[in-house]
Amino acid sequence: MKAIVVTDQASGTAGMKLVERPEPQAATNDVVVQVHASGFTWDELTWPPTWTDRLDRDRTPSIPGHELAGVVTVLGYGTTGLSVGQRVFGLTDWTRDGTLAEYVAVEARNLAPLPGDVDFTVGASLPMPGLTAWQGLFEHGRLHAGQSVLAHGAAGVVGSMVIQLAREAGAYVIGTGRAADRQAVLDFGAQEFVDLENDALEDVGPVDLVFDVFGGDFGKRSAAQIRAGGTLVTIAGPTEARLANGLAVDFVVESDRAQLGEIVQRVRDGRLRTNIGTVSTLDDAVAALNPTKRRKGKTIIRVRP
Ligand SMILES: NC(=O)c1ccc[n+]([C@@H]2O[C@H](COP(=O)([O-])OP(=O)(O)OC[C@H]3O[C@@H](n4cnc5c(N)ncnc54)[C@H](OP(=O)(O)O)[C@@H]3O)[C@@H](O)[C@H]2O)c1
Numbered sequence: 001m002k003a004i005v006v007t008d009q010a011s012g013t014a015g016m017k018l019v020e021r022p023e024p025q026a027a028t029n030d031v032v033v034q035v036h037a038s039g040f041t042w043d044e045l046t047w048p049p050t051w052t053d054r055l056d057r058d059r060t061p062s063i064p065g066h067e068l069a070g071v072v073t074v075l076g077y078g079t080t081g082l083s084v085g086q087r088v089f090g091l092t093d094w095t096r097d098g099t100l101a102e103y104v105a106v107e108a109r110n111l112a113p114l115p116g117d118v119d120f121t122v123g124a125s126l127p128m129p130g131l132t133a134w135q136g137l138f139e140h141g142r143l144h145a146g147q148s149v150l151a152h153g154a155a156g157v158v159g160s161m162v163i164q165l166a167r168e169a170g171a172y173v174i175g176t177g178r179a180a181d182r183q184a185v186l187d188f189g190a191q192e193f194v195d196l197e198n199d200a201l202e203d204v205g206p207v208d209l210v211f212d213v214f215g216g217d218f219g220k221r222s223a224a225q226i227r228a229g230g231t232l233v234t235i236a237g238p239t240e241a242r243l244a245n246g247l248a249v250d251f252v253v254e255s256d257r258a259q260l261g262e263i264v265q266r267v268r269d270g271r272l273r274t275n276i277g278t279v280s281t282l283d284d285a286v287a288a289l290n291p292t293k294r295r296k297g298k299t300i301i302r303v304r305p
Helices: 009-015 120-125 127-140 157-168 179-187 216-223 257-268
Strands: 002-005 017-020 030-040 067-075 087-091 103-107 111-113 148-151 172-177 192-195 207-212 226-234 246-250 276-281 298-302
Touching (some): 067 120, 087 127, 087 257, 111 257, 120 276, 127 207, 157 172, 172 179
Parallel strands (some): 172 192, 226 246, 276 298
Antiparallel strands (some): 002 017, 030 067, 030 103, 067 087
């Protein structure tokens, strides 16, 4: 099969190559999926599991990409809830070969049915940002109607989902970003915009929940804007922020069949808009994943045109 591989971290996306690789086999609990569309997160080559397996052993050349939409071709022993020929979408294991390939082996529990009226390109764009926003807001952030949310990087792939899901849940949403992102953030449904290049973050709060995609100094400064009992949720790695009266949580998204179903239903009935920037073929993927202009939105590789 054709696949994109990476062999050394220092080269980043510039080191990606389109090569021939053996088709994967379904281990216990796996299905094999013929990938129709694959989603890539722009900084995933900086993640340690891109390079090593669960025992920290080198697994290069590795195939990146952890979101997919496609069709099940093989059922491994012990799989439940899926059938051969079924359209599916979901998120794959960080420590195994990913979805920038014609086929991928993935645990069945990481996949959900993709309704026939949802395009594969859209399906592949939903798992990472949709599940991350959902889990950050509702599981870790315990968000409920009437609360306020400060959503960082709100024009971005995750941030734009955070705004929309938080608004639908009845929250008041303040989105942040660069000056040029103002209209995009308001169009995704934020009631207010904070221009991080010109406005003072310190003038914002207090809010009930900060959804942080940056980490570092932003995380610590944002913690000061949270009211007593509130929550700082970050997806940018371990946080050192501490709240005197509240919770600071960092987490890594997990696949969840039921949540994928909730997310795709919202896309079908127009409550949720996905944020796709570039769509490319597998043959042109290396160029698409090395853009010469500022990248906006999710990059989707349409593996089967
Ligand atoms: N822990 C998890 O489970 C998890 C899950 C998903 C994603 N992530 C991580 O979350 C991060 C965000 O992912 P994403 O896909 O949403 O990225 P993205 O689409 O690039 O979104 C980030 C947004 O923040 C903006 N931004 C960056 N630095 C800024 C600054 N200093 N001031 C103002 N705006 C700034 C970006 O603008 P520019 O494009 O102009 O820089 C962009 O609009 C990534 O590091 C990703 O790896 C973690």
